[in-house]
Amino acid sequence: xxxxxxxxxxxxxxxxxxxxxxxxxxxxxxxxxxxxxxxxxxxxxxxxxxxxxxxxxxxxxxxxxxxxxxxxxxxxxxxxxxxxxxxxxxxxxxxxxxxxxxxxxxxxxxxxxxxxxxxxxxxxxxxxxxxxxxxxxxxxxxxxxxxxxxxxxxxxxxxxxxxxxxxxxxxxxxxxxxxxxxxxxxxxxxxxxxxxxxxxxxxxxxxxxxxxxxxxxxxxxxxxxxxxxxxxxxxxxxxxxxxxxxxxxxxxxxxxxxxxxxxxxxxxxxxxxxxxxxxxxxxxxxxxxxxxxxxxxxxxxxxxxxxxxxxxxxxxxxxxxxxxxxxxxxxxxxxxxxxxxxxxxxxxxxxxxxxxxxxxxxxxxxxxxxxxxxxxxxxxxxxxxxxxxxxxxxxxxxxxxxxxxxxxxxxxxxxxxxxxxxxxxxxxxxxxxxxxxxxxxxxxxxxxxxxxxxxxxxxxxxxxxxxxxxxxxxxxxxxxxxxxxxxxxxxxxxxxxxxxxxxxxxxxxxxxxxxxxxxxxxxxxxxxxx
Ligand code: XMP
Numbered sequence: 001x002x003x004x005x006x007x008x009x010x011x012x013x014x015x016x017x018x019x020x021x022x023x024x025x026x027x028x029x030x031x032x033x034x035x036x037x038x039x040x041x042x043x044x045x046x047x048x049x050x051x052x053x054x055x056x057x058x059x060x061x062x063x064x065x066x067x068x069x070x071x072x073x074x075x076x077x078x079x080x081x082x083x084x085x086x087x088x089x090x091x092x093x094x095x096x097x098x099x100x101x102x103x104x105x106x107x108x109x110x111x112x113x114x115x116x117x118x119x120x121x122x123x124x125x126x127x128x129x130x131x132x133x134x135x136x137x138x139x140x141x142x143x144x145x146x147x148x149x150x151x152x153x154x155x156x157x158x159x160x161x162x163x164x165x166x167x168x169x170x171x172x173x174x175x176x177x178x179x180x181x182x183x184x185x186x187x188x189x190x191x192x193x194x195x196x197x198x199x200x201x202x203x204x205x206x207x208x209x210x211x212x213x214x215x216x217x218x219x220x221x222x223x224x225x226x227x228x229x230x231x232x233x234x235x236x237x238x239x240x241x242x243x244x245x246x247x248x249x250x251x252x253x254x255x256x257x258x259x260x261x262x263x264x265x266x267x268x269x270x271x272x273x274x275x276x277x278x279x280x281x282x283x284x285x286x287x288x289x290x291x292x293x294x295x296x297x298x299x300x301x302x303x304x305x306x307x308x309x310x311x312x313x314x315x316x317x318x319x320x321x322x323x324x325x326x327x328x329x330x331x332x333x334x335x336x337x338x339x340x341x342x343x344x345x346x347x348x349x350x351x352x353x354x355x356x357x358x359x360x361x362x363x364x365x366x367x368x369x370x371x372x373x374x375x376x377x378x379x380x381x382x383x384x385x386x387x388x389x390x391x392x393x394x395x396x397x398x399x400x401x402x403x404x405x406x407x408x409x410x411x412x413x414x415x416x417x418x419x420x421x422x423x424x425x426x427x428x429x430x431x432x433x434x435x436x437x438x439x440x441x442x443x444x445x446x447x448x449x450x451x452x453x454x455x456x457x458x459x460x461x462x463x464x465x466x467x468x469x470x471x472x473x474x475x476x477x478x479x480x481x482x483x484x485x486x487x488x489x490x491x492x493x494x495x496x497x498x499x500x501x502x503x504x505x506x507x508x509x510x511x512x513x514x515x516x517x518x519x520x521x522x523x524x525x526x527x528x529x530x
Contacts, residue, residue, distance in 0.1 A: 014212065015040060016057075017042075017058055018058040018060075018062070020078065021043050022065065022076045024067075025065075033195060035385075035388075039203075060208070061087055061088070062089075063096075064095055069148070080103070083102065088178035089178070090180045091180070091181040092182055092186065107149050110147075112148075115145065117142055118164045119142055122141070123161060131161040132205055135200055150167050155174075157174045171184075218392050225380060228337075239410070240273060240274075240402075241407075242393065242404075245277075245341075246392055247340070247341040247380055252289040256289065257288060262325055266414075268413040270434070301426075303316050305421075308420050334373055337377070343384055413433075414530075424511065428510075436453070436501050439497055440493070450480045450482045455476045459474045461513070474514035475515050486522075487521075488527055490519045
């Protein structure tokens, strides 16, 4: 059987808030905000049945926004029973309209959408007391709106606790039944007091104690892994990236030598990277595990010889990676668990929230689960956001350099060398990249805001060095500032830093006589050159 262990079972008994996902773009932000209150939160699809939710014994439920109208055919809905479980519910945007609609209020469609800043006036509740949600919030405050439909009339039993010029029910509540709704988005920064409002819901309405801490995560996870794995064998594909490294550290602390990490060095890593990974996870490092480093560069170069098409290169690298990994796995024999460094955004992005057997097709281990003989998948970081993964890594004693590593594509330098790949071109790009990164560090440039690297253009041009004519390659330096890697702007690197890089690269890296700085934003460019 190839099952999934989300490890959710190990979190039973933990205080939690369930976030029901109705398709809104801010669901992860809501989850974050709740976790910032030191309360564990989990996003589930809106189709989760009330009984299933009840089994988790959440302290509260939050309904997210969503792009639909409650009147549209097939629009996401929820069972009325959800509001009768006795569990506090907070509806946000679409979630608030759904609450109103399901409980007999009236939702209407406005002729024009309201999008952006608005000011709410938070009034008192019927008994002249201040709504719990708005404790300490001034009477007028800025909120972020994004809606077309609005609640025209609150359901029976509800009081309107806030309104704006254009929105008669910006917030409503039935404190007795612990049902709360806000039309605006408390989770976004633009809502001035949004954090407080969510905190009031989570702590004051739901009665959470707020004792969940990231530091308890590692301990809890280690215990849970031990319980699950027993005396079984675990196999992990280690790429040297943050997620798989933290997974390796955690698994090693939990089961020691029952863990084997296979690190495939495809010869397309950055300068010294293979050795750096080995220094941490190899026999000389602080972790107890079986570390297998496969130096497979020749195999990869051979397969890639003469291939110029970027997608073809990606495919070859991916397929060869699996080949190599599979061969190593066979040498180990049967394993009980295949571990993966899947993190929470991967899970949510694949649209399942939780529960289902989602195996992220990791960039560099895609297809692996079908090829290795194992009993179950184990994904110890499945509940964590990236910064939480980093924090866990630091707690487990991983070096900062590794924990704060920039994202690096699975196919590595393969997509940073335009055109065909040769050992010599890899050398050039590795050397140039190392110099670039070194100079950025010396110049005190913050590289945590995006990606900074050198690539090799396929351009050769004429130059003059000393008294001789050269005909060598041009290196492209690329620095982008981005938060989501979907869009990016070229980084404004100080001229003197770029000048130093240019001088050093041409002077120290044989085969280079020109250095470009890539000014292209994304779109229209991509971050990688290929
Ligand atoms: P692009 O070049 O598409 O890159 O703007 C966006 C982000 O994705 C990374 N990237 C990849 N990661 N396999 C990966 O694992 C790939 O084939 C790949 N191509 C691009 C890139 O480094 C950037 O972070």
